[in-house]
Amino acid sequence: MMVRKIKFAMALAALTVALGLRVSVYAQDNMKHENGAKTLATGTFHGKVHQTSGRATIYKEEDGKLVLRLTNFKTSNGPDVHVILIAAGDADDNANFLKSNTERVELGKLKGNEGDQNYEIPAGTDLAKYRTVSVYCERFDANFGAAPLEKF
Amino acid sequence: MTDGASLWLSRKKWLWAGLGVPVLVAAWWAFRPEKLWINEKVNEPAPFASSSDPQPLYTGRLAGKAHATTGRASIYQTPDGKRDLRLTDFATSNGPDLHVLLAQSDDESLARDFVKGELNSVELGRLRANQGDQNYDLPGSVDLSKYDSVVIYCERFHAVFGVAKLERF
Numbered sequence: 001m002m003v004r005k006i007k008f009a010m011a012l013a014a015l016t017v018a019l020g021l022r023v024s025v026y027a028q029d030n031m032k033h034e035n036g037a038k039t040l041a042t043g044t045f046h047g048k049v050h051q052t053s054g055r056a057t058i059y060k061e062e063d064g065k066l067v068l069r070l071t072n073f074k075t076s077n078g079p080d081v082h083v084i085l086i087a088a089g090d091a092d093d094n095a096n097f098l099k100s101n102t103e104r105v106e107l108g109k110l111k112g113n114e115g116d117q118n119y120e121i122p123a124g125t126d127l128a129k130y131r132t133v134s135v136y137c138e139r140f141d142a143n144f145g146a147a148p149l150e151k152f
Numbered sequence: 153m154t155d156g157a158s159l160w161l162s163r164k165k166w167l168w169a170g171l172g173v174p175v176l177v178a179a180w181w182a183f184r185p186e187k188l189w190i191n192e193k194v195n196e197p198a199p200f201a202s203s204s205d206p207q208p209l210y211t212g213r214l215a216g217k218a219h220a221t222t223g224r225a226s227i228y229q230t231p232d233g234k235r236d237l238r239l240t241d242f243a244t245s246n247g248p249d250l251h252v253l254l255a256q257s258d259d260e261s262l263a264r265d266f267v268k269g270e271l272n273s274v275e276l277g278r279l280r281a282n283q284g285d286q287n288y289d290l291p292g293s294v295d296l297s298k299y300d301s302v303v304i305y306c307e308r309f310h311a312v313f314g315v316a317k318l319e320r321f
Contacts, residue, residue: 025246025280025281025282025283026281026283026284028284028285037198039208042211042321044319055319055320055321057321059198069198071321072320076187076188077184077187077188077190077191077192078184078187079181079182079183079184079187111192111194111196112191112192112193112194113191113192113193114191114192114193114194115193115194115195115196116194116195116196116197116198117194117196118196118198139182150213150224151224151241152211152224152226152240
């Protein structure tokens, strides 16, 4: 009787090991060459009415300062275009943040409609709340393009 | 000729001009139509740029197919040209004979959970762990404009666990 029980237990153990599906293996490779700044989140722009493309990435510098960097960036030129963070998961091409009362954080006037550029993010900005970058024409309340950010 | 000049000097014309010019100026200021043709290019360096650090070339989010798979796949390049794949926030289900591959995003096999026949791919190695951050070396010759997707693949059952389409960083 006892032998049978042990055999059963052993078979069960063997089966568990063989299936092994519930067993998780955890790896923790370090970034081979960690530099000072940390990449927090990234996303790509979409915008059809005013062709907008490129990547938006948020970095945390060594001193804790947050920086938004646009790369491979391109949009149409326009009057009074700003870079803002909005409290939304994404934005439509025709979104009007003024009308919809979307909360936003102003990062400054768009420095150029083409090329790589950096914008400082005010200290204390809650990136869990403001998780989309928008290139926004203030004069006509037109969203030129939006980049929803995802964890890097 | 003298007729035209005197007409131009007539009061009415001045009135029209007095009204029209500010309107035109206001319209120009509001719409700045010349910006349709004039581009402003900038090229700021990354604020922390250190040329000795590996730079990300491509990145993409993993999406689960046959098994739930999440996380990010990024390709980095060191200044000496060596490239590697890094998985972060990574989690998939454990399984037998799991491999990390590069495949072509337009490959129809990737649209299905299970691949019939062989998957056209570049082998990066066995999956080291089903959770956590991990690095894989890329063969020097692999063309990333062609092999633009990272696949977590179960060789035994030809199951596509997860796919990440790589986009330029």
